[in-house]
Amino acid sequence: MALFGLGKKQKKGEEVQGKESPSAVKVLGSGCASCNQLEANTKQALAELSMDGSIEHVTDFVKIAGYGVMTTPALVVDEVVVSSGKVLSKDEVVVLLKKARGLA
Template sequence: MGLFFKKKNDAPQASCGCGTGCAAPVESGDTGRMVKVLGGGCAKCNQLEEAAKAAMTELGLTPEVDHITDFSQIAAYGVMTTPALVVNSKVVCYGRVPGKDEVKDLIRKGME
């Protein structure tokens, strides 16, 4: 009877995402950058990245944009349609390529 009623360990287990239960942290995709583009590297993703860099330059910010292409990291943001724009770890636009002026507004609102 001991097999069926084995007490579960209530302590949270560290997992690295590899399924082995090692103690390495799960990578969330956050590298500390404020603006990220999520997408596989297609032409639309590259257009969004360029629009984000141009918008950041006009806002007086350093035009550093992370381009995340790993689909497991993209899915961690809850995005199923790319390209997507992330500002301060929050998805602000996905599934389309906004223009530079709209990206400026999204970045401005995301910084608040």
């Protein structure tokens, strides 16, 4: 039964009614130097790939734990954790973004 949208499976890329569209790329972390470095490297990678440069930086530990991440910084692409516990270089982020978007 899909009363009020409950029980209805969401298709990939489909927005949930009443909620904002999630940012495609997120950095999870407290805002420490490592987290900020991962965010900077990710912005450089997005620019290199000519992708939208908006990144959401999630600092709420309850939300971070909701992704199953226990060590930060972590990188999330299209709601999938692609890395955690490591500051990725720009080139490493480029590879992960290409793989996540089916460009590799």
